Amino acid sequence: MLDKLARARWAVLASALVCVVPAGAVAGASERMLANGLKIIVKEDHRSPVVVSMVWYRAGSMDEVSGTTGVAHVLEHMMFKGTQKVPRGEFSRIIARAGGRDNAFTSRDHTAYHQQLHKSKLALAFELEADRMVNLQFSEEEFAREMKVIMEERRMRTDDDPHAQLSELMMATVYAGHPYRTPVIGWMNDLENMRLADARDWYKTWYAPNNATLVVCGDVEAEEVFRLAENFFGPIPAHVLPQRKRQVEPPQRGVKRINLKAPAEQPYLLMAYQVPVLRDVDNDWEPYALSVLGGVLDGSPAARLPKELVKSSRTANSAGSSYDSTNRGPGLFFLDGVPAEGRSAAEVETALRDQIRRLVQEGISADELRRVKAQVIAAQVFSQDSVFYQAMRIGALDTVGLPHDSADRQLKKLQEVSATQVRDVARKYLVDDNLTVAVLDPQRPATGAPEGGKRP
Amino acid sequence: MTYRSRAPARLLLISALAYAIAAQATLPVQQWQTASGARVLFVETHELPMLDVAVDFPAGISRDTREKSGLAALTLRMLQLGAEGLDEDQIAERIADVGADIGGRFDMDRAGYGLRTLSSARERDEAVAVLLRILQRPTFPQAIFEREKERVLAALKESDTKPETIADREFKRLLYAGHPYALRGSGEIDTVARLTRDDLVGFYLRHFSAGEAVVSIIGDLGREQARALAEQLTSGMKVAAPLPVLPPIPRLPKEQTSRIAHEATQAHILIGQPGIKRLDPDYFPLWVGNYVLGGGGFSSRLNDEIRQKRGFAYSAYSYFNPLALQGPFQIGLQTKKDQAEEALAVARDTLAKFVTDGPTQQEFEAAKQNIVGGFPLRIDSNRKIVEYLSVIGFYRLPPSYLEDFPAKIEAVTLAEVKDAWRRRIDPARMVTVVVGSSAKP
Numbered sequence: 001m002l003d004k005l006a007r008a009r010w011a012v013l014a015s016a017l018v019c020v021v022p023a024g025a026v027a028g029a030s031e032r033m034l035a036n037g038l039k040i041i042v043k044e045d046h047r048s049p050v051v052v053s054m055v056w057y058r059a060g061s062m063d064e065v066s067g068t069t070g071v072a073h074v075l076e077h078m079m080f081k082g083t084q085k086v087p088r089g090e091f092s093r094i095i096a097r098a099g100g101r102d103n104a105f106t107s108r109d110h111t112a113y114h115q116q117l118h119k120s121k122l123a124l125a126f127e128l129e130a131d132r133m134v135n136l137q138f139s140e141e142e143f144a145r146e147m148k149v150i151m152e153e154r155r156m157r158t159d160d161d162p163h164a165q166l167s168e169l170m171m172a173t174v175y176a177g178h179p180y181r182t183p184v185i186g187w188m189n190d191l192e193n194m195r196l197a198d199a200r201d202w203y204k205t206w207y208a209p210n211n212a213t214l215v216v217c218g219d220v221e222a223e224e225v226f227r228l229a230e231n232f233f234g235p236i237p238a239h240v241l242p243q244r245k246r247q248v249e250p251p252q253r254g255v256k257r258i259n260l261k262a263p264a265e266q267p268y269l270l271m272a273y274q275v276p277v278l279r280d281v282d283n284d285w286e287p288y289a290l291s292v293l294g295g296v297l298d299g300s301p302a303a304r305l306p307k308e309l310v311k312s313s314r315t316a317n318s319a320g321s322s323y324d325s326t327n328r329g330p331g332l333f334f335l336d337g338v339p340a341e342g343r344s345a346a347e348v349e350t351a352l353r354d355q356i357r358r359l360v361q362e363g364i365s366a367d368e369l370r371r372v373k374a375q376v377i378a379a380q381v382f383s384q385d386s387v388f389y390q391a392m393r394i395g396a397l398d399t400v401g402l403p404h405d406s407a408d409r410q411l412k413k414l415q416e417v418s419a420t421q422v423r424d425v426a427r428k429y430l431v432d433d434n435l436t437v438a439v440l441d442p443q444r445p446a447t448g449a450p451e452g453g454k455r456p
Numbered sequence: 457m458t459y460r461s462r463a464p465a466r467l468l469l470i471s472a473l474a475y476a477i478a479a480q481a482t483l484p485v486q487q488w489q490t491a492s493g494a495r496v497l498f499v500e501t502h503e504l505p506m507l508d509v510a511v512d513f514p515a516g517i518s519r520d521t522r523e524k525s526g527l528a529a530l531t532l533r534m535l536q537l538g539a540e541g542l543d544e545d546q547i548a549e550r551i552a553d554v555g556a557d558i559g560g561r562f563d564m565d566r567a568g569y570g571l572r573t574l575s576s577a578r579e580r581d582e583a584v585a586v587l588l589r590i591l592q593r594p595t596f597p598q599a600i601f602e603r604e605k606e607r608v609l610a611a612l613k614e615s616d617t618k619p620e621t622i623a624d625r626e627f628k629r630l631l632y633a634g635h636p637y638a639l640r641g642s643g644e645i646d647t648v649a650r651l652t653r654d655d656l657v658g659f660y661l662r663h664f665s666a667g668e669a670v671v672s673i674i675g676d677l678g679r680e681q682a683r684a685l686a687e688q689l690t691s692g693m694k695v696a697a698p699l700p701v702l703p704p705i706p707r708l709p710k711e712q713t714s715r716i717a718h719e720a721t722q723a724h725i726l727i728g729q730p731g732i733k734r735l736d737p738d739y740f741p742l743w744v745g746n747y748v749l750g751g752g753g754f755s756s757r758l759n760d761e762i763r764q765k766r767g768f769a770y771s772a773y774s775y776f777n778p779l780a781l782q783g784p785f786q787i788g789l790q791t792k793k794d795q796a797e798e799a800l801a802v803a804r805d806t807l808a809k810f811v812t813d814g815p816t817q818q819e820f821e822a823a824k825q826n827i828v829g830g831f832p833l834r835i836d837s838n839r840k841i842v843e844y845l846s847v848i849g850f851y852r853l854p855p856s857y858l859e860d861f862p863a864k865i866e867a868v869t870l871a872e873v874k875d876a877w878r879r880r881i882d883p884a885r886m887v888t889v890v891v892g893s894s895a896k897p
Contacts, residue, residue: 047503048836080754089764092754097822099829101753118832148767152722156770156790160619160720263719265614302548310607311544317607341610371552378555378574384504385837444617 037210051218070186295372492666507675512568526643672845723796731785750774814874
């Protein structure tokens with residue numbers, strides 16, 4: 001399961017980009033559509049004799065309905081429970097014997113299954129993946145056991161992690177109507193009441209070639225991959241997908257505030273502004289300006305938030321921002337911080353708001369803008385190093401409906417962002433009416449704290 | 457044991473066809489010493505216009521002491537926060553201005569810095585110049601030292617409330633009683649609070665010397681350029697006396713189990729022993745065996761018993777962390793409190809049975825197939841390769857280590873695996889830690 005609240009530094013900005021080298025050092029990706037609607041995207045990279053194969057289904061937690069939250073992720077787990085031809089656990093064992101690794105993840109926007117293998121084993125991945133696209137078996141016994149695993153996963157990822165709890169609560173508060181309000185892993189109560197039929201219905205509804213994209217990246221020939229894909233996936237019939245209703249979050253009209261009491265030592269502040277995401281690579285400009293803004297605030301240790309809040313004013317022990325422009329649903333611009341000793345979450349909020357005020361009033365310097373652009377270009381090159389990452393980016397862009405081969409154009413658009421545009425998006429979107437503030441109110445644990453820590 | 461299901465013939469056919477391709481992926485590693493005595497490992501590859509450099513020293517946790525625990529990590533952290541003629545902002549800005557990334561690398565044995573930069577001359581030269589300065593001429597500004605100390609202390613306070621931290625500390629304490637390997641990298645609240653700037657300067661001068669440095673380079677650079685780069689990075693480094701040999705790992709006296717209460721919903725369970733050294737004669741048999749026990753992801757016995765059969769945990773694993781000395785052999789899982797004792801019993805039984813009987817022939821073959829067949833995936837990016845270069849250089853593995861790896865695995869026999877596990881892992885003498893236990897301590 002992949003929660004999208006990750007706050008990697010340049011990964012955030014680089015995530016607005018695909019993985020095609022600007023200078024054309026590596027060939028671009030090729031695309032083909034099978035008669036049954038399966039889209040295939042192949043990116044050749046001949047540096048190493050390996051291949052990554054991924055099947056992306058355009059079904060994530062945002063497609064769920066109330067009462068069965070988490071079912072997209074539940075089905076992801078069930079996909080390893082076997083078919084008539086390939087018994088439980090055998091999928092991974094076959095891939096492993098071929099020297100491969102396999103796994104899967106679910107997000108708000110999609111569910112994806114992937115294998116990494118020596119290039120000669122690609123057919124094996126296709127055969128297994130095509131098989132479970134249609135032939136999955138559902139046993140009550142397996143389902144019951146897997147639900148226990150998933151509840152352990154939820155305890156591990158969320159229930160025992162105060163910052164994750166706060167993020168979950170944040171999403172549930174920001175969105176009144178949009179399905180981004182529910183956690184990918186699902187509410188515990190829904191997991192407890194999940195039925196096998198819920199997972200089966202999900203599978204029958206969304207798992208079809210015409211709702212999937214096959215992404216292959218590595219030391220392969222595109223034409224050969226298309227032939228192989230036709231061979232294994234071609235015979236699977238398409239089926240009618242439910243009509244997707246456009247879900248628009250009602251406008252926010254004022255700041256929202258929440259508090260969460262959880263076992264922790266230090267307070268933590270998380271702020272989220274509702275902002276746009278990228279829909280039109282060539283005509284949008286705001287998402288690019290927001291990406292640059294993110295870089296100015298938190299793109300490197302030289303950026304404003306670490307420099308001003310952590311180093312200079314000593315308001316915070318850590319402070320950052322993140323923005324992901326690639327979503328099926330609406331976007332958020334996050335700011336966060338852990339107060340320094342003797343400082344409060346309220347002081348960190350004030351300091352973060354001061355930074356926004358400064359942006360709006362003074363804009364950004366030419367040096368800052370140049371620095372962010374230099375980082376964007378370098379990040380683009382660095383992202384080529386990982387074949388897996390390249391496939392991830394292609395899949396993520398395609399699933400949200402953006403052209404997977406728009407890297408050069410996106411890079412160009414980012415290079416065109418002006419200091420004025422950065423100030424304009426700050427002025428327009430980083431305002432109270434778009435804001436939700438979440439504060440972790442630490443409850444000192446009653447047990448378990450070991451010796452050595454005298455509190456002031 | 458549990459692996460009885462067989463793949464349908466059609467599937468077997470495909471996998472049989474392609475198996476034994478093994479890895480002919482060769483990696484021409486060039487190796488030499490600089491005039492100042494640093495070891496250099498270099499792989500030349502021009503496919504991407506970028507360069508990765510890592511410079512590592514024997515300055516990890518193993519060089520800390522109980523009294524000054526946390527010194528090694530804080531010293532490393534401070535290097536990039538001030539160097540001759542550059543304050544922390546200038547260092548950060550100069551690196552960011554050329555789009556480079558620079559960051560500390562720290563583990564039980566090693567400490568150093570890694571740099572990733574574009575290989576074009578302007579960007580590369582600027583990034584290398586900054587790296588050189590922070591490695592050779594750090595200034596340890598007093599005010600910044602105090603600030604970073606505060607930040608470390610705050611992070612320690614937070615971390616000490618977490619069940620995973622509590623479990624890990626207790627585990628290492630029992631595993632390595634009194635040895636530096638028992639220490640936590642970030643230190644303890646009382647020891648960090650006592651550290652002084654002089655401690656850091658002393659530690660730096662003692663450990664960051666050219667003779668101990670390992671320089672790993674991969675990327676878009678010719679051999680002569682790489683040679684010049686390595687000289688440049690190390691020629692101005694201090695020369696220090698050789699470091700003392702690390703004290704041996706004490707033998708575990710007996711089985712020990714520690715149960716600690718915690719309010720989290722899950723219990724954290726760790727089981728283990730001191731494991732193996734990097735240059736251990738049993739390295740390969742133990743490695744192959746561990747794949748079957750708990751290293752092979754979905755397919756391993758621990759995962760099968762704990763997760764697949766009983767739904768006790770999201771994951772259950774085992775691993776060896778081979779180090780200069782016997783790094784930990786560790787089994788781990790997290791499970792709902794009220795079933796912690798049951799899960800613990802299953803993990804222990806699984807281990808005991810594995811040590812007694814070893815893998816089945818089928819499991820053994822599958823493990824070798826995965827490790828050998830998956831070898832190309834271990835070296836499919838510059839980032840992964842630079843880490844291997846560092847390991848080879850630091851632990852003085854043969855330069856052909858990567859090339860030989862598949863053959864070494866192929867050569868392992870089932871009898872060797874069984875024998876190595878019986879000799880090296882004693883289920884009757886394990887350290888067990890349960891944090892969040894519902895049982896009586």
